[in-house]
Amino acid sequence: MKRVSLLIATNLAVMMVLSVVCMILGLDSYLTEEGIDFAALLVFSAIFGFSGALISLAISKYSVKWQMNVHVITTPQNDTEVWLMQTVTKLAQRAEIGMPEVGIYEGQPNAFATGARRNAALIGVSTGLLQSMSRSEVEAVLAHEVAHVANGDMVTQTLIQGVVNTFAFFLARVVGFFVDKIIFRTERGVGPGYMITVFVCQVLFTILANLIVAWFSRRREFRADADSVKYLGQPQSMINALRRLGGMETAELPEAMKAFGIAGGKRSSLFATHPPIEKRIAALQGRDLSSSF
Numbered sequence: 001m002k003r004v005s006l007l008i009a010t011n012l013a014v015m016m017v018l019s020v021v022c023m024i025l026g027l028d029s030y031l032t033e034e035g036i037d038f039a040a041l042l043v044f045s046a047i048f049g050f051s052g053a054l055i056s057l058a059i060s061k062y063s064v065k066w067q068m069n070v071h072v073i074t075t076p077q078n079d080t081e082v083w084l085m086q087t088v089t090k091l092a093q094r095a096e097i098g099m100p101e102v103g104i105y106e107g108q109p110n111a112f113a114t115g116a117r118r119n120a121a122l123i124g125v126s127t128g129l130l131q132s133m134s135r136s137e138v139e140a141v142l143a144h145e146v147a148h149v150a151n152g153d154m155v156t157q158t159l160i161q162g163v164v165n166t167f168a169f170f171l172a173r174v175v176g177f178f179v180d181k182i183i184f185r186t187e188r189g190v191g192p193g194y195m196i197t198v199f200v201c202q203v204l205f206t207i208l209a210n211l212i213v214a215w216f217s218r219r220r221e222f223r224a225d226a227d228s229v230k231y232l233g234q235p236q237s238m239i240n241a242l243r244r245l246g247g248m249e250t251a252e253l254p255e256a257m258k259a260f261g262i263a264g265g266k267r268s269s270l271f272a273t274h275p276p277i278e279k280r281i282a283a284l285q286g287r288d289l290s291s292s293f
Contacts, residue, residue, distance in 0.1 A: 060115060095149070109129040148224050173230055179194070242281050
């Protein structure tokens, strides 16, 4: 309930910031005089800005189970499943969260956490990771994913995505109005120039917004690594797990899940959801190699 309230409060704060900025610049009165309902545009932007992110979060557990054919452990059938359940139970107690669902899926090494609530999350681990890592290394990976849940990273990421989406949606339409009105001189500011400009600006602003989201995701990975060390009481297992990951061909997760896997994708640094392995290891060892990322 606390995080839902925070989400609503942030949404309202974004609308207030946009409103104040536009009032200072005189945009609200100008847009109103030109036939644009400023208040309606703000509400419209916030609704569309947050709706996709919220829906994605709400169905995240169910969609990833379906997409990746995750086998959720209800009654452990072998020693590995027993160990996984016991390990996640121990880590969840240390993190003071409700016991997550634990699942296994077929694939190359990776693991993830998802879910809209910290007390009803899902942690999944691939068969490739279980087969290629020692149990101490897998435990460190699980602790990393439990940290994501305990820190509320899924909700926070959704909140940030919604905020930047709102700004992108709103600003694209304001720019489109001015371009159409001033350059194309359309009477009401909603001609073809408006639609083309909005489309182009929406793409550009969304790209810029995703830079912010990716930057936050990278900072969050450092924190999850550090919390893994806190839960385990020592850094070596997490360092070993990261080194092992650095030498593996890891699996690609669905687009909505990439930010919450133990290993990220192959994107360039500005759009990467995860810092380079060597910088994550350096951070755990107390060496400052992360400031430039």
